[in-house]
Amino acid sequence: MGKSKAALPDLTKVIELKMDFTAARLQRGHLLLKQGKLDEAEDDFKKVLKSNPSENEEKEAQSQLIKSDEMQRLRSQALDAFESSDYIAAITFLDKILEVCVWDAELRELRAECFIKEGEPRKAISDLKAASKLKNDNTEAFYKISTLYYELGDHELSLSEVRECLKLDQDHKRCFAHYKQVKKLNKLIKSAEELIKEGRYTDATSKYESVMKTEPSVSEYTIRSKERICHCFSKDEKPVEAIRVCSEVLQMEPDNVNALKDRAEAYLIEEMYDEGKSLRNLICDT
Template sequence: MVSPRACVHKLGSALPLLLVLWDLHYEGAECGLNAEVERELEMGKKLLAAGQLADALSHFHAAIEGDSDNYFAYYRRATVYLAMGKSKAAIRDLSKVVELKQDFTSARLQRGNLLLKQGKFDEAEEDFRRVLESNPSDKEEMEARAQLMKSAEIQRLSSQAQSAYLEEDYYTVIGLLDEILNVCVWDAELRELRAECYIREGEPGKAIGDLKAAAKLKSDNTEAFYKISTIYYQLGDHELSLSEVRECLKLDQDHKGCFSHYKQVKKLNKQILAAEELIGGGRYQDAIDKYETVMKTEPKVHVYTTRAKERICHCFSKNQQSTEAIRVCTEVLKLEPENVNALRDRAEAYLLEEQYEEAIQDYESAKEHSENDQQILEDLERAQRMLKQSQKRDYYKILGVKRNARKQEIIKAYRKLAMQWHPDNFQNEEEKKKAEKKFIDIAAAKEVLTDPEMRSKFDAGEDPLDAESQQGGGHPFHRSWNSWQGFDPFSSGGPFKFKFHFN
């Protein structure tokens, strides 16, 4: 469908040609003008041809001030108004032209075309008939007859649309209005009718364009702004909803529907902004509480409940509350299986729970729905490394702690296991050898997980003590038990208070 703006653009691009044709047809019409008015008209014509509309308009204003009965100046100004998308002002000037010069068929034909675009069929047809009665050129006659036929056809379609609407056949109405509005592009009532049909057909998003056009075409159209705001709200865009309802209140601050809706949207918007600010500050539990309030504020519009749960899922994941994160993220993904944010947050929670295969599956799903996201690719590779790592030596499992364990928890677990598996506790030679190996693994785990840099490497899927990743062969834990005799697991330094060197 051609928009009003596109129609104006088309007209604007043809203006220089129109002016030339008009000048040829009415050659000599400017004779007899006073010099000042003639100069203003000439300047305005040049600026119009160059596309400098605002400047051209100023000169035509001046020409009309100098001679208020100059139909030529009104016609020029109408042309500028059309190029600027001001159809109502253009029609006023064209009407003045027709009033001053009854046989000016070009102005009457132009006005008829504009009236037809506004859906004013009777007035438009009157202009076309008057053109035919005024000894028009062959081209003008052909256009007037064609427009009369078009008007009759549009009115026939309009009658069909009204009947279909009464029968609640909104799909048919939309199809008919599509054809009608290709011609009557500036008919606000027809656009509002098509918007209503879209809403009744369960496609409110498609109604927004027509309602926005209607808000511009009809003065003080508070109802259009109100409907746009409520549609945005139902679609979950509270910010645009707030913007549109404010436009309604600018026109009528006492509008009952707009004022009530404004209070609801403003309250919800304030809560969401506060929650996001808390997330930005790392205050995840407070943000969770705030988003739970959002769900209570708007329980009827499900999109806000889903968005709130998505953000709660994110907060739990960032706060390393993996069990809760998996539960809430899963609730979101049941409703929206392709929700990339929930997939990523659940994957991170799965990693904390050492459920690597599940995490990989979520990252792969996220990648399918967001192929160009480099961060997802990096996270997927990290999860794959962690899975491979878990199949070798997992320092967290060795100490029996979670991946988000604090340093003191790690040291406590280490000391308990070190005492339990100290080889001096075993007499049997085979058991002693087993304890020595176990003890060295426990010591290695403690060394890696209490060193921030080494732990960071391990969490990224790289074992800093893996012989395969070290140049020069083995690592310091490939030593005999004799190296550790005399070690006190409760000392502050532990077994690695001295440095080791690669062989």
């Protein structure tokens, strides 16, 4: 059923009742190895070899002991690489370890940190999500996942993850502070989008200006806010303002289709037909 943590106490009790039960000790060694508890796993495999095992059990224990030794060596190399800030090398070593130690939460968190240092936040999120399931009450993982989503501009997923942190510890200071920030930003964005649906473009523009003031340090929110302000000006038939703001967005994201489209509409409103047609052709190519 994949419930290794629940299996370990039963296997341990079996071994207490019958010390020479090699099948139980071998099975516990397998689970400990998968959890990255290498010293404990090696101890079980060595004891299997000392307790008159069957031929198959002896071969398996020897094989697993060799594998455990290899994992020890790789883990030492991964830690050395991390300490030396060689994050690509550390990731390479950790990839190999985690093929065997699939339930090791600490190593997944370490690889996530390497991914963050290498500018690959989505890969870090994947490891941290696994770590949050492998380790009980892992508030730190939920906090990191939330902040990574936030920096990527995904405020809704950020809010969802920080709530998971607060479910585990409602007094968690960093999670609570982050929760207040994300909740405020999320409320502003949702309100702005509702105003756009209602055609209240001036009010929506004001809301998105508040978004930029609320979070000036994460560029993703500035870009998305300006993109939506550009849209509001275009829909509100304010071509001069729309062209200005859309152009600001396109300086940051030259291939932003929404900004290209809205600037094209603004050009047409201004009767700048050549510019409008040129942009529409560019949008089609994009």
